[in-house]
Amino acid sequence: MSALLEVSGLAAAYGRARVLFGVDVAVEAGGLMCVMGRNGVGKTTLLNAVMGVLPPTAGKVVFDGEDVTGLPVHERVRRGMGYVPQGHETFPQLTVADNLRVTLEASRHRDGAAIEEALEVFPRLKELLGRRAGFLSGGQQQQLAIARALVTRPRLLILDEPTEGVQPSIVAEIEAAIERLHRERGLAVLLVEQYLELALRLADGFVIIEGGRVCRSGPAADLHDEEVRRLLAV
């Protein structure tokens, strides 16, 4: 059986500065793949290229058997790719409720129950529905950003360092939510995460990027290796 997401030979650049050189990564249906690597190796660039935010210079992105490489971002979202970029992006002037509604309006299914389902994942947001997103804490904004992606009812959730800059009390909630979505709802996840402990707890498989190339990949059990720890050491 082929994977839900299959990325092959992906290359990307900012102008003449090449950043990715032929990256392969796959996420099985219901799998959780962790992309790891030191700062600046190209992890965010990889997610942006997979999602079409940054058009790749070479390579292919296949989602659910369809080549989506040339499609705009919103078409990928319609097909079931949900993206939560780094830095917990929300509409700061809109309330929590309106952030979710705007996303629902833009989604293909327009089923209001999707908002309820997303709020079940992050119950803390239920008490904040009338508050402007810009007034939420970093951790609450990250929960809202993930909830927005969930409103589109993705089959694959792409998360860029979801616990970065988040207060410790909310890190555990976000981790638990990702784990539940993956294990109970069978959502496939492509996760960029720098922290080995979190990756060890959540991932089935991993790839490590170094200098824009995959230098190591394997099942999560291999993350215990000395070599892997060395590759991730700052």
Ligand SMILES: Nc1ncnc2c1ncn2[C@@H]1O[C@H](COP(=O)(O)OP(=O)(O)OP(=O)(O)O)[C@@H](O)[C@H]1O
């Ligand atoms: N918009 C941009 N224009 C030019 N160069 C960029 C841009 N964004 C990133 N880069 C460069 O591309 C390289 C890879 O950056 P990227 O953000 O993908 O790395 P990363 O692994 O996600 O790092 P971090 O963990 O710090 O987010 C870095 O050298 C970075 O300086």
